[in-house]
Amino acid sequence: MKQFVLASLFAGAIALPAAADYTIIAPANPGGGWDQTARTMQSVLQEEGISPSVQVQNVPGAGGTIGLAQFASQNKGNADALIVGGYVMVGAILTNNSPVSLADVTPIARLTGEYEAIVVPAASPIQDINGLIEALKADPGAVSWAGGSAGGTDHIAVGLIAKAAGVDPTKINYIAYSGGGEALAAILGNQVTAGVSSLGEFQEQVKAGTLRLLATTAPERIEGIDAPTLKESGLDVELQNWRMVAAAPGLSDEQRAKVTADIETMVKSANWQKQLADKGWSDTYLSGDAFTEQLQKDVTSTEAILKDIGLVK
């Protein structure tokens, strides 16, 4: 009898795979990129009927490493728990000596990404990327770069540019701001030589002619963007500030496949695509082994450049 009950329960579970009630951890304060990604996932997962009820919880702090540590320790084997993260987390884990890394969770897929842009104020005498590189080579300290937090994507981009141009990355004069917005104000106000941030942060200003876009960190020219890539300009730099979703550690293969399938259904929906278009995010969906491999590459190269800049010993 007991076996029958178990068997029928099991059969029932197979026949009617219960839709998961996901909880998504956004390891940042409300309003930032990770928070917006989590909340967009929440609305699409619900509206598309992939999950009847989705909760978003903010666990801010230290480049996402606090949320990550809490997530990894509290959700072992819980297939309903998800966390949003991204490239910034890769750097933060290294600079903060975080005891928990991305190896302690189950990365599911890369969702969106943005390329970095290098700009100067419209009034700047620097006309193109070569002009900026010349100035950098002449006196690295005299070129001040405004961007987001120290050790973040923007800082890494500047380090990579300096290295590719043959300038000592420890000599760069990087002025860290709390976010792209505050950095933008400093660039517009002519307080610094150049600025580095996600392309989206600058696009409206470039259109209005208040900033001059010198180059992007994309692998090839982006449609509709009138600027060369760094590669074209002879600097071997390619960088994408991506965002991803990961599941809890200790999942079975079936559980992992189920989460991956749910995320894929979400990404393929017209609703998700519309949300991306509205927010100006590009779809850089990548899952499975290809993503794991890419992630590993990013971790290795980030560690190398952070050591070069001198942020990681």
Added chain:
Amino acid sequence: MGAFDFLMQGLVTAADPMMLFYALIGVTLGTAVGVLPGIGPALTVALLLPVTYRLDPAGSLIMFAGIYYGGMYGGSTTSILLNTPGESASIITALEGNKMARRGRGGPALATAAIGSFIAGLIATLLLAFLAPSIVKVALVFGPREYFALMVLAFVTVSAAFGDSALRGLTSLFLGLALACIGIDQLSGQARLAFGVPELLDGVEVTTLAVAMFAIGEALAIAGQGKVGREEVLAVKGSVWMTKTDWKRSWKPWLRGTAIGFPIGAMPAGGAEIGTFLSYATEKKLTKHPEEFGQGAIEGVAGPEAANNASAAGTLVPLLTLGLPTSATAAIMLAGFQQFGLQPGPLLFATNPTLVWGLIASLLIANAMLLVLNLPLIGLWVKLLTIPRPWLYAGILLFATLGTIGANPSTFELGMLLGFGVLGYVMRLFGYPIAPIVVGLILGPMAEQQLRRALAISQGDWTVLVQSPIAAVLLGIAALALIVPLILRLRGKGAVLSQLAGDED
């Protein structure tokens, strides 16, 4: 169409009964959530934003504006009645507001906050509508050295304003500055004073410290007094409504608060708190009733509350004209815009006038709605004070804890809340003012970072700090504010000053 026509059109849309209903829901929700200590407008808007997605753009924007202003308003209610500021911009309100409430003047305190917020919101929203593009040009001139000079001015005026005992005020301020050093240094990315505790990497959260100092410390102090024979707190003494004198003493602070708060809010790195500090310091200097400051002076509520709301509208200047979200709340509003495929930036006023003016009209409606909603409720709110103290403070402890956990679910954060609560109690016991410690925590990192940025850009040349005319003028004013009282004292007028200072305790 000119700006005025667009605004009129927006108002007509917003005056539709259904839209008014959305506005009502928005302000009610916003106020309700904003009342919880520790939950500021940013979290309120983030929590409620999904609700607005279901509506059409006009309805959604209106509800959104209601939540935004409602959340700002809710924070001051708890500051005044319960001495538990919900966010850093209403810390100053608690100083005089709560003293007023304890003397049975909670009604006028809430009223001057509500009307001051309305007037400041109205003026600032109109300024936003008509002057935004020119204001933002001025705000951009502010670079690191100008901000540093502004911070120096804020330090000097604020520490003078807390000067019932200069030594105790400064001790408290430096305690705050020490706490401000904890965490990852923003410019170098290195951790300072974190002792390997990951939760300390982002430093001490201002709201955690403020709620701990004000709410928990207060609750402990009340508990520490033991059994009080008679309740000295009167819910209402005299009129619930503002008297003629109250009006007379409030209108100038409202206008001055607006004049201080709006431009500071419009600066990309200004922050609403600084406006409230400067407004409080100004009112304390200008008042005809200096003896009342620290005992519940209505000017000390009226000015900072107006400054707080004016800077909330000011925050929208860089958001709408540059696409710069300069506060957490503004960042979430940006997300709200993107919901409609809008990308705020320099071209927004030109490419999407209907939605922008719709939003501005909604802010005006939400502002008026809040006044209508809150004035009649004041009578009800002050009844909170008649709840027996043990119950009331048990409730405050509960909500303070819930608010902190809600904003940051971590046991360490809770431990900090309690630890700082005990510190707040000890400071009260020995007569140290608690506001400067919070002020130090807010201003410290700003001043340090701006100074270091200025020096990094100039490659270590200190003279850069006085080379900009704006920075030089601000530093000059700060120097005068520091030196003039010293000269007065030397010339034998010190007796008057110390007399004044003595009364303020």
